[in-house]
Amino acid sequence: MTYLAPAPLSTAPNFRDLGGHATRGGGRVRPGVVFRSDALDRVDAADMRTLEEAGVRQVIDLRTSFERESRPDRLPEGADHVVLDVQGDHSTGADLVxxxxxxGRARTVxxxxxxxxxxxxxxxxxxxxxDARAGYxxxxxxxxxxxxxxxVHCTAGKDRTGWAAAVLLEILEVPRETVFADYLASNDRLVRMQELxxxxxxxxxxxxALVAPMTECRRAYLEDAYAEVERVFGTFEGYVRDGLGLDRPTVEAVRGRMLGQ
Known part of the structure; x- marks a missing residue:
């Protein structure tokens, strides 16, 4: 059966399929299994049909309680709403708005x-x-x-979701330059968020201009995440094993679901 990619979502412009990337071993990430996105609070009827036709059964929400309460997700019929707040216990969890x-506080921050x-x-x-390690x-x-x-989504779909995508693509053995390209692709989709x-x-x-660095994906930001992996866990494999606590059967299971030829 030929896979038909879902249409872009006009109400969630950073929605996209994580599938299609080639792996170092010659495989390919299977389309239609995991999508990354910005918030789903504004999803209209047409975009909801797209999500339902794509077979979405889990919406994994990485946002803080403030974000979720002020902009609750609209969910496809039958989908579970999974809350995994990856910033809840840290000062960086403060919502920009x-x-x-x-x-006065904004100018100071x-x-x-x-x-x-x-x-x-x-x-x-x-x-x-x-809390981030537990959530991811x-x-x-x-x-x-x-x-x-x-x-998988946060508010803009660029930082928390960007690291979520990086984690999955690294587990799937996608080349790191491809991971960076996927991360930076959000920049072309953030115009509305930047205007708001x-x-x-x-x-x-x-x-x-003071706030602009928070509305962009910059290579240096993701490089800092990888540097933190090496500083704390030594390697990405160490991060997955010791930081996330994922065992081999779980890693193999996610590869089985997300990899094709």
């Missing part, structure tokens, strides 16, 4: 290169913080077990 409601430092810290925390480990277990397709952030800045009297 929430910070912008306090202009983001000024003098603070936004760039914040993003580097976020990417390190996603690797080594206990559970994500892998759920994808390994199924059933059906899964959508600029508008929020203007309402709060905050210079949008």
């Amino acid at each position: 929430q910070v912008l409601t306090e202009p 983001f000024g003098d290169g603070g936004a760039t430092r914040f993003m580097h810290e976020v990417n390190r925390v996603l690797v080594s913080a206990e 480990a559970e994500m892998v277990r759920r994808i390994a077990a199924g059933p059906g397709a899964a959508v 952030t600029r508008e929020a800045c203007e309402r709060s009297g905050v210079d949008p």
